Amino acid sequence: MRPVRVAVDAMGGDYAPQEIVKGAIRAAGSDGIEITLVGPEDAIHRELEKYDIAGVPIHVVNASEVIQEGDSPVAAMREKPDASILVAIRLVKRGEADAVVSIGYTGAVMVAAIEILGKLEGVKRPSAGGLLCRFAPRSVLFDMGPNADCKPRDLLNFAVIGSVAARRILGIDNPTVALLSNGSEEGKGNLLVKKAYQLFKQSHLNFIGNIEGNDIPFGRANVIVCDGFTGNILLKFCEGLGEAVVERVKTALDKRLPEEEIEIVASSLFAWTHAAEEGAPIYGVDGVVVIGHGRSHAPQLASAIQMAKLAVESNLVEELKLELGKVKTEG
Amino acid sequence: MRPVRVAVDAMGGDYAPQEIVKGAIRAAGSDGIEITLVGPEDAIHRELEKYDIAGVPIHVVNASEVIQEGDSPVAAMREKPDASILVAIRLVKRGEADAVVSIGYTGAVMVAAIEILGKLEGVKRPSAGGLLCRFAPRSVLFDMGPNADCKPRDLLNFAVIGSVAARRILGIDNPTVALLSNGSEEGKGNLLVKKAYQLFKQSHLNFIGNIEGNDIPFGRANVIVCDGFTGNILLKFCEGLGEAVVERVKTALDKRLPEEEIEIVASSLFAWTHAAEEGAPIYGVDGVVVIGHGRSHAPQLASAIQMAKLAVESNLVEELKLELGKVKTEG
Numbered sequence: 001m002r003p004v005r006v007a008v009d010a011m012g013g014d015y016a017p018q019e020i021v022k023g024a025i026r027a028a029g030s031d032g033i034e035i036t037l038v039g040p041e042d043a044i045h046r047e048l049e050k051y052d053i054a055g056v057p058i059h060v061v062n063a064s065e066v067i068q069e070g071d072s073p074v075a076a077m078r079e080k081p082d083a084s085i086l087v088a089i090r091l092v093k094r095g096e097a098d099a100v101v102s103i104g105y106t107g108a109v110m111v112a113a114i115e116i117l118g119k120l121e122g123v124k125r126p127s128a129g130g131l132l133c134r135f136a137p138r139s140v141l142f143d144m145g146p147n148a149d150c151k152p153r154d155l156l157n158f159a160v161i162g163s164v165a166a167r168r169i170l171g172i173d174n175p176t177v178a179l180l181s182n183g184s185e186e187g188k189g190n191l192l193v194k195k196a197y198q199l200f201k202q203s204h205l206n207f208i209g210n211i212e213g214n215d216i217p218f219g220r221a222n223v224i225v226c227d228g229f230t231g232n233i234l235l236k237f238c239e240g241l242g243e244a245v246v247e248r249v250k251t252a253l254d255k256r257l258p259e260e261e262i263e264i265v266a267s268s269l270f271a272w273t274h275a276a277e278e279g280a281p282i283y284g285v286d287g288v289v290v291i292g293h294g295r296s297h298a299p300q301l302a303s304a305i306q307m308a309k310l311a312v313e314s315n316l317v318e319e320l321k322l323e324l325g326k327v328k329t330e331g
Numbered sequence: 332m333r334p335v336r337v338a339v340d341a342m343g344g345d346y347a348p349q350e351i352v353k354g355a356i357r358a359a360g361s362d363g364i365e366i367t368l369v370g371p372e373d374a375i376h377r378e379l380e381k382y383d384i385a386g387v388p389i390h391v392v393n394a395s396e397v398i399q400e401g402d403s404p405v406a407a408m409r410e411k412p413d414a415s416i417l418v419a420i421r422l423v424k425r426g427e428a429d430a431v432v433s434i435g436y437t438g439a440v441m442v443a444a445i446e447i448l449g450k451l452e453g454v455k456r457p458s459a460g461g462l463l464c465r466f467a468p469r470s471v472l473f474d475m476g477p478n479a480d481c482k483p484r485d486l487l488n489f490a491v492i493g494s495v496a497a498r499r500i501l502g503i504d505n506p507t508v509a510l511l512s513n514g515s516e517e518g519k520g521n522l523l524v525k526k527a528y529q530l531f532k533q534s535h536l537n538f539i540g541n542i543e544g545n546d547i548p549f550g551r552a553n554v555i556v557c558d559g560f561t562g563n564i565l566l567k568f569c570e571g572l573g574e575a576v577v578e579r580v581k582t583a584l585d586k587r588l589p590e591e592e593i594e595i596v597a598s599s600l601f602a603w604t605h606a607a608e609e610g611a612p613i614y615g616v617d618g619v620v621v622i623g624h625g626r627s628h629a630p631q632l633a634s635a636i637q638m639a640k641l642a643v644e645s646n647l648v649e650e651l652k653l654e655l656g657k658v659k660t661e662g
Contacts, residue, residue: 133572133575135572135575135576135579145513148513148520148521148522149521149522180564181560181564182476182479182559182560182563182564189479189560190479190480190558190560191479191480193560212564212567213563213564213565213566213567213568213569213570213571214567214568214570214571214574215571216568216571216572217568217571217572217574217575218571218575226564227521228513229512229513229520229521229524229561230560230561230564232513232544233511233512233513233543233544233557233561233565234544234564234565234568235544236543236544236545237544237545237547237548237565237568237569238544238568238572239544239545240544240545240546240547240548240549241464241466241547241548241569241572241604243545243548244464244466244548244549245466245576245600245603245604248466248599248600248603249580249596249600252595252596252599253584253588253596256588256592257584257587257588261587264583265580265583265584268579268583269576269579269580272576272579273572273576
């Protein structure tokens with residue numbers, strides 16, 4: 001198989017370009033990945049020179065500008081045409097790369113991806129989702145943010161997208177789908193969920209009904225569907241509660257266990273409640289664009305690149321087109 | 332001060348009447364509480380005989396029927412007129428008790444409270460709320476369930492109710508109020524939150540803007556406001572995540588610490604993520620009705636009775652009437 005060519009936005013995130021270059025080198029060292037770093041050539045070469053990269057498939061494409069958190073994403077598309085994220089996504093559009101990875105300003109990456117690559121048919125606004133917490137490693141939750149206000153039909157799309165993600169990213173055959181609700185019985189929920197329930201019942205999805213908040217960490221469905229407002233609050237609450245628990249556990253174990261052992265327990269609890277750290281594709285644009293957290297260091301950046309590789313090799317986008325097409329006539 | 336007279340539904344919950352009678356005796360033993368147990372006289376007296384209750388202010392009022400989970404709350408009001416929860420609430424209506432405590436079927440308690448005591452002016456549907464987790468012991472969240480579909484105006488009512496609860500139950504002067512949203516800046520949120528933001532800004536509340544999910548465990552506002560669908564999912568997610576964390580911590584500490592010490596850490600984490608176990612008033616009915624969890628044992632039942640005492644002594648209902656009246660003309 002030919003290597004997957006990943007364009008990496010070298011200028012996004014809190015530790016750019018140092019940690020990005022480091023993470024890209026790490027990923028490029030593994031089998032089947034070729035990296036193009038996109039950003040100011042000089043700065044990138046200065047970083048690359050710190051490493052021995054003889055034989056590592058890593059290239060540089062110049063981009064002179066950077067879109068910052070705080071810029072208007074739409075205005076920035078016009079005002080900074082040579083921004084690293086735009087240059088990187090154009091590589092995918094022209095077929096010169098198979099995927100993009102960015103840990104830059106999420107809003108701008110989203111707008112640029114929609115503008116340059118286009119949306120898949122039937123998608124109003126691309127969706128973000130994935131693992132909510134590692135306690136349920138076989139559950140994805142959609143939508144986690146972009147779609148705050150939803151119609152029942154949008155939830156059906158999230159269910160389709162989530163089913164594709166569960167199959168292609170997690171390798172689950174025939175994933176179960178549930179609506180997140182305030183009660184398990186049919187008829188429970190807000191108006192949105194009640195209406196979506198009827199659509200889901202008539203769909204070809206492997207719909208198992210409603211689940212409740214306490215079911216999430218136990219993975220009681222492979223695909224959990226909710227509006228992006230609820231999903232975003234849950235995701236952040238999970239992270240916040242994780243941090244509070246870590247502090248509490250550290251205090252409770254202080255002087256009872258050696259510091260290193262406390263650190264192991266604490267960092268595992270942190271990781272288990274911070275599943276979204278490692279990057280996830282945007283679902284619903286016509287190309288593979290993986291967004292990671294702005295505070296990512298090299299290991300998370302390397303994970304995001306591996307995620308991009310998986311998305312390309314599993315034909316995620318083609319599968320999404322197919323499945324979104326199937327559901328077009330349902331409901 | 333004369334004692335607070337609390338009518339206790341002896342027939343609700345998983346361990347009725349044994350644990351209820353036990354919890355009621357425990358509470359009646361403390362200063363300033365007089366208990367009336369409501370339910371089948373024979374069964375209650377059989378339980379009471381197990382204890383030495385000489386001098387303990389505890390009475391029994393007979394009620395021959397019980398409303399069960401699964402009954403239609405509305406139909407049950409007609410079909411079981413002598414149900415323990417109805418008899419208990421009628422004692423409050425007639426001024427023969429100051430408050431009711433029930434750990435029975437929540438839907439039925441709510442319907443009965445509305446029907447018998449009536450709603451406060453301006454309240455569409457009473458609200459439930461309180462601590463979401465003990466990591467933030469000075470934060471209440473409203474609504475936690477009854478109001479799944481909300482208008483901006485409903486959120487304003489929750490903010491008023493939450494402010495009264497924070498003042499009267501937690502003893503916080505001038506509590507800060509925030510909207511739970513998917514971003515902290517003004518303009519973030521779903522349509523409901525965006526509209527509510529404008530109402531809140533114009534109100535007399537101590538409104539500090541939006542907070543996000545990760546702010547909740549750190550108590551970044553004293554009163555956190557959201558629709559009851561979101562609140563219910565968060566509450567249950569907190570409990571579920573707490574259980575998952577407890578399991579994980581137990582596994583991680585196994586053989587590294589003595590079992591008793593692991594149990595201390597685990598049960599503290601469980602308690603900190605299960606704040607709603609001890610009962611909370613229904614807000615918005617014209618009387619003090621405290622609902623507890625169906626799986627409560629005697630200690631939780633005794634806490635619920637103490638909560639009822641606090642609500643009565645702090646004039647919670649009068650204060651709610653006053654504050655809901657003030658906000659009637661705002662927004």
